[in-house]
Amino acid sequence: MKIAIFTDTFAPEVNGVAKTLKRFTEYLDEQGIEYRVFAPKSSNEGLYSSNVHRFASLPFFLYQECRLALPKMSNVREELQQFQPDIIHVATPFNMGLCGLHYAKKLNIPIVGSYHTDFDKYLTYYDMQFLSKVLWKYMHWFHRPLKKIFVPSTDTKEQLQKHGFTNLSIWSRGVDVSTYHSNYNEQRVREKYQIKEKHLLLYVGRISPEKDVNLLPDISERLLQKGIGNVHWLIVGDGPLKSELEDAAPTNMTFAGYITGEDLAEIYAAADLFVFPSATETFGNVVLESMACGTPVIGVNAGGVRTIINDGVTGILCEEKDNEAFAEAIIRMLSDRVERETMRLEVKKYAKTQAWDTIFDGLLDEYEQVLQESGYRVLA
Numbered sequence: 001m002k003i004a005i006f007t008d009t010f011a012p013e014v015n016g017v018a019k020t021l022k023r024f025t026e027y028l029d030e031q032g033i034e035y036r037v038f039a040p041k042s043s044n045e046g047l048y049s050s051n052v053h054r055f056a057s058l059p060f061f062l063y064q065e066c067r068l069a070l071p072k073m074s075n076v077r078e079e080l081q082q083f084q085p086d087i088i089h090v091a092t093p094f095n096m097g098l099c100g101l102h103y104a105k106k107l108n109i110p111i112v113g114s115y116h117t118d119f120d121k122y123l124t125y126y127d128m129q130f131l132s133k134v135l136w137k138y139m140h141w142f143h144r145p146l147k148k149i150f151v152p153s154t155d156t157k158e159q160l161q162k163h164g165f166t167n168l169s170i171w172s173r174g175v176d177v178s179t180y181h182s183n184y185n186e187q188r189v190r191e192k193y194q195i196k197e198k199h200l201l202l203y204v205g206r207i208s209p210e211k212d213v214n215l216l217p218d219i220s221e222r223l224l225q226k227g228i229g230n231v232h233w234l235i236v237g238d239g240p241l242k243s244e245l246e247d248a249a250p251t252n253m254t255f256a257g258y259i260t261g262e263d264l265a266e267i268y269a270a271a272d273l274f275v276f277p278s279a280t281e282t283f284g285n286v287v288l289e290s291m292a293c294g295t296p297v298i299g300v301n302a303g304g305v306r307t308i309i310n311d312g313v314t315g316i317l318c319e320e321k322d323n324e325a326f327a328e329a330i331i332r333m334l335s336d337r338v339e340r341e342t343m344r345l346e347v348k349k350y351a352k353t354q355a356w357d358t359i360f361d362g363l364l365d366e367y368e369q370v371l372q373e374s375g376y377r378v379l380a
Contacts, residue, residue, distance in 0.1 A: 001367065003028065003035040004085035004109075006100030008069055008092040010039035010052065014238075014258060015206070016285045017116045020173060021091060025051070027360045036083050038076060038096055040069035053079060055096075069095045077103060085109060087367050091116065093142045101145065110374045112367065113143060114150040114171060115160065118303070121280040122210045136163060147370045150363070152283035153304035171363050174356035175288045180265045182294035182348065189234075189270035193254050197232040199334050202271035202295070204264065204286045205278065207239035212277040212300075214241060215323055217248050219275070222327035224250075228334065236267060268293035272340065273333055279320040281305050291315075292351035296343040298329045314347045 009015060011022035021037070028035045037049075040057030053076075057069040080103055088104045090097040090113040097113070104111035119135060143149055143165060150171035151157045157168050189195070207213050213235070220233060233253040235245070246255055259267065268274065274290035276299045281287075283304035287297050291308075297315035299305040309315040316333065318325035333340050 001033060001087065001364070001371075002083060002085045003033065003367070004080060004083065004088045004100070005035060005037045006088065006090045006092075006096045007037065007039050008057075008094040008096045010037060010042070012042055014260075016173075016283065017091060019285065020116075023174075023176070023356055024360060024363075027356065033364075034083075036079065036085065038071065038079075038099065040096065057095075069099075071096060071099045073099065073102075077106075080107060080109075086371060087112065089113065089367075090146070093139060097142065101142065105145065110370050111146055112148045112150065112370055113146045114152075115143075115156065116152065116282055118156070118159070118280055118282055126209065140164065147374060148366060150366070153307040155302075155304055155307050156282045169366055171366070172354070172359055173283045173285055173288060174354045174359045175285075175292045175351055176356060177292050177352055179262055180268065180289045180292035180351070182269045182344075184262075184266040184269040184293075186270040189267055193232075193234060193256065195232045195234070195254070197252060198230040199232070199272045200270060201231055201233045201330065202236070202267065202274050202290070203233070203276065204236040204268070204274070204290070205276065207235070207237050207242040207245060209241060210278070210280045211239075212279060212321065213237075213239075214245060214248075215277045215321065215326070216275070217245070217250060217253070218323050219277075219326045219330070220250050220253065222323060223330060226327065226331060228331055231330075231334070234267065234271070236264065265289070265293055268295050271295050273298055273330060274315075275326065275330065276300070276305065277321075277326065278305070279303055284308055288351060288354060291347035294344045294348045296333065296340065296347055298326060298333070310346075310350070314343060314350055 007021055009018045011018050035051055037052040039054055041054045055069045055071040076099055088100050088109050088111045090100040148167050148169050150169055152173055157170060160168055205211050234256055236256045236259050238258045268290050274295050274297045276287060276297060279300040279302040281303040287305055287308050290297050297309055299309050299317060300320050301317035302320050306317055309317055311317045316329040318329055
């Protein structure tokens, strides 16, 4: 099988879509499966691959890490004709996705796509709800030709079904347990960030309005009002709200910037709890990473996060923007060491069942099914 992937975000850009697609191409390399990625030029330099074709781009105003590429169509067509893919996968609904859609129709190549980001929810955070109807009309038009639409969670599938989408199939997310595990030195993290408080609370993710990360200072204040002062917050990530949040943050809140790989895993493992107030996730990769490192999660009972967290077993679910509920959940977990340790065992056990290879094997099976159903290819 030869696979062509069209995406408006790819490594080394920092977001769940880019990281997932990069991990997928690594899996394809391991399996000896040929592929080509058509993506925007990265805002970060230093990543080159003969399998990745990049084009000039501009940042997308709603999501800076997702870029609007300016593909040279003749180059794309020439590469596709030389490569002769069996299937095209469009991962984003913007310029590169449109390019993939165009050539799938033009060259009669079966096409599938994936739905990673709930942009409709983002509109609320940027006071652009008036665009909602136009957005859904466009999304319907874009996804209509796709043989399958892969979504990361049952919650996302149900939401799209309510909007009239069909041909939906779940393509979940995995975690690399060889990197994300609990066998790290907690003291090293505490020394690096000069953390002297008893408990460490962690947030990892984009620092932007749609993540509701701006709620954390208020949650911290509520803990103090309830007599819980021996905690330190570590905020990992970057984004448009970082400066504003730093100005509003209490003295026990440290901003570590963007961190990845084993350095990030070490931070997850050192934390007592992972606090994640975002209600706009279609999945929540960071939640699964935290679990793999043995750290229970306090998250929102919404979006993809609620499909990962087993309430009371691997974490606690709170209602969206309910800062009081978040504070109470933190107090409950910090005051009950036995429950916290029990959850540590449960989250690690769950994460081990979410292997990337199994998930990608399933995706390739879905590809094969599309090829058979389309009559494009008859398999022995």
